[in-house]
Amino acid sequence: MMKNAILMTGANFQVHDAFFRIKILIAFTLTCMIKTVFLLLSIMIKLFLPTLCIFLASCEAVIDNRGYNNDNINTAKIIIGKTTADDVQNLLGSPTTLSDYVRPGQKWTAWLYITKRTATTSFFKPKVLSQKTVTVVFDENKIVRDIKEYASEGIEELEPNCDQTTTSSYEENVGKGIFGSFGRQLNSSPKKNT
Structure with a gap:
């Protein structure tokens, strides 16, 4: 019976030791996470405050x-x-x-x-x-x-009117502008009397 009690105590000790290690690991992890958050916050504040000051300075008229x-x-x-x-x-x-x-x-x-x-x-x-x-x-x-x-x-500020005025004139494209004169010259060339 004594042997069983020692074994049970040893088992409890091992279980207790595992829970203790998990608690320490969780506490260490939480501590690291909190330190990391504070470190990131301090870096963000160090970067944010000068940037904020620059933006506020640019708001001056x-x-x-x-x-x-x-x-x-x-x-x-x-x-x-x-x-x-x-x-x-x-x-x-x-x-x-x-x-x-x-x-x-x-x-x-x-x-x-x-x-x-x-x-x-x-x-x-x-x-x-x-x-x-x-x-x-x-x-x-x-x-x-x-x-x-x-x-x-x-004095009144006038806003320009951006509407376009359409014209009803004859519109030519670039091709007609360049090559259209050739046809007119061929048709208007003097003809020889034979």
């Missing part, structure tokens, strides 16, 4: 000033009926663009000084912050006849 420098426009020195085109060019500089100012029976010229300030955020459409246009109108003798200033409140 870029201010763009285009056209004429608005600070230099001083129309108070321009006297209607007396100031000449040369005087205006000395005061304001060269205009952004020139335009014909059509009046019945007269051919006047308009000088436009245009300033546009926009803000662009990453890949979005630019937003117009302000726009100012100063128009100086000259008569045939290059004397100032009118000065007008327009602010961005009265």
Whole structure:
């Protein structure tokens, strides 16, 4: 009986030893998995934070000033009926663009000084912050006849119409364009009288 008890104790010890090893193996595996997860998280955070900072920095709006420098426009020195085109060019500089100012029976010229300030955020459409246009109108003798200033409140953005206009004209293909003239030349060649 004593022998059986020792054998049973030995069997229990072996079973207990196997369960103990499995518990240690599971605990070790879980510890390794947790350490791996924390290591991956720390690597992801180290890579994610700088990337996030770069993306957030790119979200800052870029201010763009285009056209004429608005600070230099001083129309108070321009006297209607007396100031000449040369005087205006000395005061304001060269205009952004020139335009014909059509009046019945007269051919006047308009000088436009245009300033546009926009803000662009990453890949979005630019937003117009302000726009100012100063128009100086000259008569045939290059004397100032009118000065007008327009602010961005009265300006509308026009969307281009992308529709195509079809024509009802005769359409030729490339082959007819190249070889079509040969047939006309053969038919229109002078014939000999015999």
